Amino acid sequence: MSTRTVGLCVLCSLCVLGVAVYAAxxxxxxxxxxxxxxxxxxxxxxxxxxxxxxxxEDVAMKLKPPSxxxxxxxKTLKGAAKLADARTAFGKLSxxxxxxxxxxxxTVDPRFHIAFCPMVNKPWLQAGEQISNPYYGTEMxxxxxxxx
Numbered sequence: 127m128s129t130r131t132v133g134l135c136v137l138c139s140l141c142v143l144g145v146a147v148y149a150a151x152x153x154x155x156x157x158x159x160x161x162x163x164x165x166x167x168x169x170x171x172x173x174x175x176x177x178x179x180x181x182x183e184d185v186a187m188k189l190k191p192p193s194x195x196x197x198x199x200x201k202t203l204k205g206a207a208k209l210a211d212a213r214t215a216f217g218k219l220s221x222x223x224x225x226x227x228x229x230x231x232x233t234v235d236p237r238f239h240i241a242f243c244p245m246v247n248k249p250w251l252q253a254g255e256q257i258s259n260p261y262y263g264t265e266m267x268x269x270x271x272x273x274x
Contacts (some may be wrong), residue, residue, distance in 0.1 A: 152232045155185045160223060160251045161238065163203070167213055167260035168267065175212050179204035182219065195222040213261050217248035224249045243270040
């Protein structure tokens with residue numbers, strides 16, 4: 127095998143490894159509680175919001191690399207007592223999660239999507255393709271579009 131052939135093989139191997147790293151998925155430990163919060167807020171409910179925010183706060187610092195932005199936003203959400211405050215905090219949490227996904231070049235499990243509400247200019251994670259807006263809940267449940 128020539129030196130050129132070996133070099134091409136090494137280059138191809140590095141490209142394959144790069145694709146494998148790029149194709150890493152966002153941890154379901156983040157997705158599951160984020161989607162649970164989204165579902166509660168979309169139903170105009172605070173049920174499970176604080177508990178799932180606490181889970182996100184803990185998991186965020188265990189990510190590789192850790193995400194203090196997700197942890198801080200989750201902590202704020204955990205302390206929200208009113209639906210309006212929870213929705214505001216959820217917007218910051220969702221922005222932090224999407225920023226982490228983009229910065230780490232992660233993908234989201236194909237069963238889940240990043241959606242976007244133009245009315246509040248905020249994203250969120252949700253299951254399925256039917257929009258279920260957490261920022262307006264039952265008032266405007268289908269406001270938004272899928273981004274990824």
